[in-house]
Amino acid sequence: MRKVSPFNLASIGLGLAFLYLPIAILVIYSFNASRLVAVWGGWSTRWYGELINDAALLDSAFISIRLALVSATAATILGTLAAVALVRSGRFRGRLLFASMIYAPLVMPEVITGLSMLLLFVAITIDRGFWTVAIAHTTMAMCFVTVIVQARLVDFDMYLEEAAMDLGASPFDTFRAVTLPLILPAIAAGWMLAFALSLDDLVIASFTTGPGATTLPIRIYSEVRLGVKPEMNAVCSIMIGVVGVAVIAASLLAKLNVARAAPARPK
Amino acid sequence: MTSKPSFAEKLVVRIPYAWLLVFFLVPFLIVLRISLSQPALAQPPYAPLFNLLAGWHGVTAFFGALSLDNYALIGTDPLYLLSFVKSVEIAAFSTLFLLVIGYPIAYGITRMPRRVQVVLMTLVMLPFWTAFLIRIYAWMNILQHDGPLNRLLMALHIVSTPPVWLSTDTAIYIGIVYSYLPFMVLPLYATLEKLDESLLEAAADLGCPRTKIFWEVTLPLSAPGVLAGALLCFIPAVGEFVIPDLLGGSQAPMIGQTIWTEFFGNKDWPAAAAIAIALIGLLVTPIVIFQHQAMRAAERG
Numbered sequence: 001m002r003k004v005s006p007f008n009l010a011s012i013g014l015g016l017a018f019l020y021l022p023i024a025i026l027v028i029y030s031f032n033a034s035r036l037v038a039v040w041g042g043w044s045t046r047w048y049g050e051l052i053n054d055a056a057l058l059d060s061a062f063i064s065i066r067l068a069l070v071s072a073t074a075a076t077i078l079g080t081l082a083a084v085a086l087v088r089s090g091r092f093r094g095r096l097l098f099a100s101m102i103y104a105p106l107v108m109p110e111v112i113t114g115l116s117m118l119l120l121f122v123a124i125t126i127d128r129g130f131w132t133v134a135i136a137h138t139t140m141a142m143c144f145v146t147v148i149v150q151a152r153l154v155d156f157d158m159y160l161e162e163a164a165m166d167l168g169a170s171p172f173d174t175f176r177a178v179t180l181p182l183i184l185p186a187i188a189a190g191w192m193l194a195f196a197l198s199l200d201d202l203v204i205a206s207f208t209t210g211p212g213a214t215t216l217p218i219r220i221y222s223e224v225r226l227g228v229k230p231e232m233n234a235v236c237s238i239m240i241g242v243v244g245v246a247v248i249a250a251s252l253l254a255k256l257n258v259a260r261a262a263p264a265r266p267k
Numbered sequence: 268m269t270s271k272p273s274f275a276e277k278l279v280v281r282i283p284y285a286w287l288l289v290f291f292l293v294p295f296l297i298v299l300r301i302s303l304s305q306p307a308l309a310q311p312p313y314a315p316l317f318n319l320l321a322g323w324h325g326v327t328a329f330f331g332a333l334s335l336d337n338y339a340l341i342g343t344d345p346l347y348l349l350s351f352v353k354s355v356e357i358a359a360f361s362t363l364f365l366l367v368i369g370y371p372i373a374y375g376i377t378r379m380p381r382r383v384q385v386v387l388m389t390l391v392m393l394p395f396w397t398a399f400l401i402r403i404y405a406w407m408n409i410l411q412h413d414g415p416l417n418r419l420l421m422a423l424h425i426v427s428t429p430p431v432w433l434s435t436d437t438a439i440y441i442g443i444v445y446s447y448l449p450f451m452v453l454p455l456y457a458t459l460e461k462l463d464e465s466l467l468e469a470a471a472d473l474g475c476p477r478t479k480i481f482w483e484v485t486l487p488l489s490a491p492g493v494l495a496g497a498l499l500c501f502i503p504a505v506g507e508f509v510i511p512d513l514l515g516g517s518q519a520p521m522i523g524q525t526i527w528t529e530f531f532g533n534k535d536w537p538a539a540a541a542i543a544i545a546l547i548g549l550l551v552t553p554i555v556i557f558q559h560q561a562m563r564a565a566e567r568g
Contacts, residue, residue, distance in 0.1 A: 008375035103557065103562065106557075107498065111506050116294035119294060123311075139291055147565070202399075203509065221400060236404060
C-alpha cells in the first residue's frame with residue numbers, strides 16, 4: 001500500500017533544499033575573494049588565512065571548546081542519574097516536581113533561564129566567568145541528556161536487570177555490568193547533544209559570563225550584529241564542517257552499535 | 268523493587284534533584300523576589316536587600332518594601348503590552364507555518380522505505396546540530412539588500428526593484444520557521460510513523476477518497492504529534508531573542524528583546540525580572556501541557 005506520490009517526493013525535496021541551501025550559500029561565500037557580498041571575486045581561502053591571526057577569536061574558540069567539554073561531561077553524569085532515578089526508582093517523594101524540573105528547561109525561553117541563573121549568581125555573590133557559564137550550561141543540557149537516556153532505559157527489558165540480581169549481583173554490579181553497557185549509546189548521544197548545545201548557546205552564556213570568558217558565540221554575535229563579515233563566514237563554515245563530520249561519524253557509530261545489538265534484542 | 272532503597276540508590280535520586288533545586292527552582296524564586304523590588308543605583312542594582320543583621324526588624328522592613336510597582340508598569344505601559352502581543356502573534360503564526368510546512372515533509376518521509384526514512388530523518392535533524400547563531404547568520408547573508416535572494420528575484424524578473432527583507436517581520440518569520448523546522452518534523456514523524464496502516468487501508472477499501480482519508484483518519488490520529496510539535500515550537504518562539512535581534516527591525520521588539528534591553532541596556536533588573544515572571548505566567552499553561560505529554564510519552568516508551 002505504501003505508495004510514494006510525487007507530492008511526497010516534492011515535499012521532502014523542497015524541505016531539504018530549504019534546510020540546506022542557506023548553509024551551502026554561507027559556505028560558498030566564505031570562499032569569496034571579495035569583501036562585498038554582491039561581488040564574486042573568485043575562489044579564495046583568504047578569509048580562512050586571516051582567522052589564524054585573530055588571537056581574540058582563537059581565544060574564544062578555545063574557551064568555548066573547554067566549556068563544552070566540561071559542561072557536557074557534568075550534564076551527562078547528572079542527566080544519566082536523573083534518567084535512572086525517573087525510570088527505576090519508582091514513586092519517590094517529590095517525583096512530580098523532579099519530573100517537572102526535567103521537562104521545563106527543554107522549552108523554557110533561554111532569556112528566562114539566563115536571567116534567573118545570573119540573578120542566582122549575583123544573590124550568592126559568586127564572581128562570574130567560565131565556571132558560572134559551565135554551571136548554567138550543565139543545568140540546561142542535563143535535561144536533554146535525561147530525555148535521551150530515559151527513552152533508552154524504558155526501551156530495554158527490565159528482566160535483564162532482574163535476572164542479574166537474581167543471580168546474586170549487587171545493584172551496583174548490575175548497573176555496571178548490565179544496564180550501563182545497554183544505555184551507553186544513549187549516554188554517548190546525550191553527551192554529544194550537550195556538547196553541541198553548549199557550543200551553540202549565546203543567550204544563557206551572555207547572561208552568566210564575566211570578564212575573560214567570552215565564548216565563541218558571544219564573539220561572533222558581537223561581530224555580526226553590525227552586518228555580514230567575510231571572516232565570520234569562514235568561522236561559521238569551519239564550525240559547520242566540524243559539526244557535520246562529528247554528527248555523521250556518530251550516526252555511523254550508532255548504526256554499527258544497533259546492528260551489533262539487534263540480534264540480542266528480544267521480540 | 269520491594270527492598271528498601273540503599274544509600275547509593277537514594278543518591279541516584281538526590282544528586283540530580285538537589286542540582287535542579289539549586290540551579291533551576293531557586294533562581295526562579297530569586298527572579299520572583301527581584302521582580303517585587305525597586306531599581307537602585309547600587310551593587311546589586313535593586314532594593315530592598317535582605318539584611319539578616321537587623322534581626323526581625325530587618326525582615327519586616329524587607330517585606331514592607333516589596334511592591335507590585337513593576338507589574339503595574341508592565342500592565343499600563345503600551346511598550347510592554349505591544350511587545351507581549353507581538354511575541355505571541357509571531358510565535359503563533361510561525362507555529363502555524365511550521366505545521367503547514369513540516370507536516371508534508373514528515374508525512375512524505377513515512378511513505379519511504381524504512382532504510383531511507385532513517386537517512387532522511389538524520390538529514391532533517393543535522394542542521395539542528397550546527398549552531399543556531401550560524402543558521403541565522405546564513406540568512407543575514409541571503410536576505411541582504413544585494414544578497415543572493417534579491418539577485419535571484421531580479422534575474423528572474425519577479426521584482427523590478429529589490430525588496431527590503433532584513434529588519435522586517437517577514438525576516439523574523441523566515442528565521443523562526445527555518446531554525447525550528449527540525450523540532451516540528453521530529454514529533455510529527457514519530458507519531459505518523461507509528462500510524463496503523465490497516466486503518467488507512469480499511470478506509471480506502473470502503474471507498475473513501477484519499478483526501479478524505481487524510482482529513483478524517485490520518486490527521487486526527489496524528490494529533491499528539493501535532494500538539495507536541497506545536498508546543499515545542501511555540502513556547503521557545505515566544506521568548507526568542509537572537510532571531511528578532513539579528514533579522515528583525517527595531518520598531519517593535521519581541522519580549523525576549525525587551526527583557527534583554529531592560530537588563531543590559533537600561534540596567535533595570537527589577538523590570539526585567541517582572542517581565543520574565545509575566546512571560547512565565549503567559550507560558551505556564553502550554554509548558555504544563557508539554558510536561559504532561561512528555562512525561563506520558565516517556566513512560567510509555
